[in-house]
Amino acid sequence: MLRPVVMTLAMLVTPLAVADTFVFTAIPDEDETRLQERFQKVADYLEDELDVEVRFVPVKSYAAAVTAFRNNQVQLAWFGGLSGVQAREQVPGSQALAQGVEDARFVTYFIAHESAGLEPSDSLSDNMRDLTFTFGAKGSTSGRLMPEYFLREHFGEAPEDIFARVGFSDNHSRTVSLVASGAYQLGAVNYTAWENEVEAGNVDTDTVQVVWESPQYPDYQWTIRGDADERFGEGFTDRVRQALLDMDDPELLESFPREGFIPASNDDYTIIREIGQELDLID
Amino acid sequence: MQSLALQDAVADYGATRVLGPLSLTIDPGERIALVGKSGVGKSSLLSVMYAQWRDREATLLPQDLGLVPTLSVFHNVYMGGLARHRAWYNLATLLRPFHRDRQTIQPLLERLGLGDKARSPCGELSGGQRQRVAAARAIHQGGGILLADEPVSALDGPQAEVVMQMLVDAFPTAVLAMHDLDLALRYCNRVLGIHDGGIVIDQPSDRLTTNDLMPLY
Amino acid sequence: MSRSASLRVSLGFIALAMVCLAFGDFEISTHDPWQELGRIFLGLIAPDFAAVDFLGEAILRTLAFAFVGVGLGAAGGFLLALLFRHLWVRTFCAVVRAIHELFWALIFLQFFGLHPLTGVLAIAIPYAGIFAKVYAEILDESDPQPAHTLPRGTDHVSGLVYTRLAQAWPHVVSYTAYRLECGLRSSAVLGFVGMPTLGFYLESAFAQGAYGSVGALLILFYLLIGTLRWWVRPRLLPLYLIAAPFLLGTGLPIVWSNVSRFFTQDIVPAPLRNGEGLEGLIPWLGNLLVNQALPGIWNTLLLTQIALVLTGILAMALFPLISHHFTGRHGTGRLKGMLGHIVLVVMRSTPELLLAFILLQLWGPSMLPAVAALALHNGGIIAHLVGQRSNQITLRQDAPRGIDRYAYEVAPRVYGPFLALLFYRWEIIMRETAILGILGITTLGFYVDSAIQEIRFDRAMVLILITALLNIGVDILARRLRNYLRLRHSINRQSC
Numbered sequence: 001m002l003r004p005v006v007m008t009l010a011m012l013v014t015p016l017a018v019a020d021t022f023v024f025t026a027i028p029d030e031d032e033t034r035l036q037e038r039f040q041k042v043a044d045y046l047e048d049e050l051d052v053e054v055r056f057v058p059v060k061s062y063a064a065a066v067t068a069f070r071n072n073q074v075q076l077a078w079f080g081g082l083s084g085v086q087a088r089e090q091v092p093g094s095q096a097l098a099q100g101v102e103d104a105r106f107v108t109y110f111i112a113h114e115s116a117g118l119e120p121s122d123s124l125s126d127n128m129r130d131l132t133f134t135f136g137a138k139g140s141t142s143g144r145l146m147p148e149y150f151l152r153e154h155f156g157e158a159p160e161d162i163f164a165r166v167g168f169s170d171n172h173s174r175t176v177s178l179v180a181s182g183a184y185q186l187g188a189v190n191y192t193a194w195e196n197e198v199e200a201g202n203v204d205t206d207t208v209q210v211v212w213e214s215p216q217y218p219d220y221q222w223t224i225r226g227d228a229d230e231r232f233g234e235g236f237t238d239r240v241r242q243a244l245l246d247m248d249d250p251e252l253l254e255s256f257p258r259e260g261f262i263p264a265s266n267d268d269y270t271i272i273r274e275i276g277q278e279l280d281l282i283d
Numbered sequence: 284m285q286s287l288a289l290q291d292a293v294a295d296y297g298a299t300r301v302l303g304p305l306s307l308t309i310d311p312g313e314r315i316a317l318v319g320k321s322g323v324g325k326s327s328l329l330s331v332m333y334a335q336w337r338d339r340e341a342t343l344l345p346q347d348l349g350l351v352p353t354l355s356v357f358h359n360v361y362m363g364g365l366a367r368h369r370a371w372y373n374l375a376t377l378l379r380p381f382h383r384d385r386q387t388i389q390p391l392l393e394r395l396g397l398g399d400k401a402r403s404p405c406g407e408l409s410g411g412q413r414q415r416v417a418a419a420r421a422i423h424q425g426g427g428i429l430l431a432d433e434p435v436s437a438l439d440g441p442q443a444e445v446v447m448q449m450l451v452d453a454f455p456t457a458v459l460a461m462h463d464l465d466l467a468l469r470y471c472n473r474v475l476g477i478h479d480g481g482i483v484i485d486q487p488s489d490r491l492t493t494n495d496l497m498p499l500y
Numbered sequence: 501m502s503r504s505a506s507l508r509v510s511l512g513f514i515a516l517a518m519v520c521l522a523f524g525d526f527e528i529s530t531h532d533p534w535q536e537l538g539r540i541f542l543g544l545i546a547p548d549f550a551a552v553d554f555l556g557e558a559i560l561r562t563l564a565f566a567f568v569g570v571g572l573g574a575a576g577g578f579l580l581a582l583l584f585r586h587l588w589v590r591t592f593c594a595v596v597r598a599i600h601e602l603f604w605a606l607i608f609l610q611f612f613g614l615h616p617l618t619g620v621l622a623i624a625i626p627y628a629g630i631f632a633k634v635y636a637e638i639l640d641e642s643d644p645q646p647a648h649t650l651p652r653g654t655d656h657v658s659g660l661v662y663t664r665l666a667q668a669w670p671h672v673v674s675y676t677a678y679r680l681e682c683g684l685r686s687s688a689v690l691g692f693v694g695m696p697t698l699g700f701y702l703e704s705a706f707a708q709g710a711y712g713s714v715g716a717l718l719i720l721f722y723l724l725i726g727t728l729r730w731w732v733r734p735r736l737l738p739l740y741l742i743a744a745p746f747l748l749g750t751g752l753p754i755v756w757s758n759v760s761r762f763f764t765q766d767i768v769p770a771p772l773r774n775g776e777g778l779e780g781l782i783p784w785l786g787n788l789l790v791n792q793a794l795p796g797i798w799n800t801l802l803l804t805q806i807a808l809v810l811t812g813i814l815a816m817a818l819f820p821l822i823s824h825h826f827t828g829r830h831g832t833g834r835l836k837g838m839l840g841h842i843v844l845v846v847m848r849s850t851p852e853l854l855l856a857f858i859l860l861q862l863w864g865p866s867m868l869p870a871v872a873a874l875a876l877h878n879g880g881i882i883a884h885l886v887g888q889r890s891n892q893i894t895l896r897q898d899a900p901r902g903i904d905r906y907a908y909e910v911a912p913r914v915y916g917p918f919l920a921l922l923f924y925r926w927e928i929i930m931r932e933t934a935i936l937g938i939l940g941i942t943t944l945g946f947y948v949d950s951a952i953q954e955i956r957f958d959r960a961m962v963l964i965l966i967t968a969l970l971n972i973g974v975d976i977l978a979r980r981l982r983n984y985l986r987l988r989h990s991i992n993r994q995s996c
Contacts, residue, residue, distance in 0.1 A: 366653035373658035
């Protein structure tokens, strides 16, 4: 009677990970289904281009993505501006490979529930005071770092002092749904994520609308560890960069959504590091 | 075996002296009955003896028996022989007794009328049955001298006789605290009467009758 | 005298909670909380078992982590119990059990990453601390007489096993089995930080509003715990324990250099790491204390006190659900009692973190979801135990009925044990309160989570240690109170 049980159990044991699999991750900035779909396609694409086994590993937080990268459990990651700076700081020699065309001039949208009574405007408005406000994840560039920076710049105060309540939603999809439900009156969201949600029909644009668009700043990028060549062969880093730059399948690009990828360097993100230090998010 | 001796032994309960100082020598083959009122210090005297002679293969059969209620009758008896085996053997026995130990212990249980109880947990037995298990453990343990505190107090006539006979057969040398004077005189060859923490009677049993012991009570 | 003392203490706690209420934030900020609740409810009555691709795997991993974690914890705890008379062992155990499983997981995540070892150790370590304490108590309560009669020359192992352990065995088994239930809850909750257990999928399903999947996952979880006693059989246990380590999955390989890096660099306070010495350390520490630790401690204490009192009120209100003095013993009474049991089982098998997470979605972020979650879970546990206790009472035949029976006959009799239980849970409530911070409520866990999100483990470690000290402090206070009120019941074994 026990035999079938034991056999079933034995079959469920996953095989040991193959030694040199190229593993990558991404910050969990949107719904998991969307991430899984997006990055599984990327994994398949990279596997074809690079001739090594490529595996995508989902993580539960921005910090977990940085930690996995730092711990050499993943070698490549799709980071936000801030998480990329954090990761490269932790892993000497690692470099930003490529960014989306949009990432060189990224913006944050402030979105408001109708109950806030805000109208779209060119600048942050004093009417925002004493509303409830949600950031995205604590480690997000477009959902936390930059909005906090712009808020402090405009109001000269910490967010907790400007708003009646400040929360962290954990990802952009949830920011959208929290503001849409009225749980928060105002939220800061990555503009591509917002457009994704609108396009997918997940947002009732009658109850929630964009009320402010931030100035531009650099954001997402692919970052690879410095020891990738050592492990996967001479020139591997360049091949990965080339593969990313060559990505032109519209279906694949649309899932990000990016028009395409362009080269990026660590120096492109100096401004992010400075702001991170200013807000005491980086030592 | 050599003679055993106590020299100026005492027992205190808190600040109160309950026993001694007293001195005593026991020769091989002596079976001593301790008699006296309850609370007079018989148990204390046995404890003192056990503390002194434990290293000389004294076997203790205490009044509260020292059985493990969660273990079976077999295992409680087997515990008398723990020191004769290695740890792994004892642990294995806990899971499943070896044939030869069952062969040794089963006849003992049969004679004590516990033949069908080998697998029962001790906690489920009656007081009389438990006392017989404790006696079996002491017998299985063996040793140079038995120190038993009221070993048959919970047993009725015929059963008490069987157990007393088995104990004295197994231990030619013994000290037994007894409340049944008739049994004490018949199964022991020397009687110590305890009173006020000291020995007031020390006689071979064939020179005493139960009446001689009455003043102790 | 002692009655009025417990009354005074109770009223004191209630007054304190009222004061705390004034300082706390209890607003429902969501627009339409009931609509959301309705959707969750629909998900529960119409669960979608097909929607979760990895349902089987989630269950299997949840079980595997629980078995391996609790198994290792029990083994380690037993060895520690044997050394429990040493002060350093007791201190060590107090510290490791004062740190919540999720904090342990967050720590191990930093250097083992998403490797099964992270989840296993996160359960095994705090459980070992708890097991050690309880096993030591159980062993101490065993009758010393059998050990006294052992033949001279008996080896230590045989002596221990045949006398003290043999006596303690039934209690050890029942307590360990109970902890296995706790382990399943812990294992499920570890999913919230990335272990591949039920919580992982539950969090995703919630985030995506997939309430059919949420319903399916929750129902499976209750089934798993509700049926525990039928499939966890002593004879099957070795099989489970042997199989479990192979069912943990592989995760990502461990890089051992990360471990030494964590201990030699990551957790060294930044000023020391950067060679600023003590001059740098003091402002660093001061800053951390003033801006994070103190607000965290304040909110943790506030929430704990309110949750504690609410737990007590709920427990005293709900225990009649399973007390046959109120449900009756026959006919419909048995049915009522059974329904009561189901209510309490659901309440206590839902981990606080999970409840708080659900309520947060419903009511928006404030202290309200946290207090409600803590009170529901802990109230369910205490009501269950107090109800059992009340069933041991025999009332005279002409005892009053209804509310008079409650107020004059039953409540006064169970109040002492109830208070003892409540104080035992005080520390547990506080530990959970702290951890709820990772959901965004500004207790200590919030600041720990922030520090980890900022990749500043030095700060996280200091905050975790402060949390542990706070727990130990409350534990000591609770013990003093129990002694003061002469509440001595060996019922502290019922604690997750």
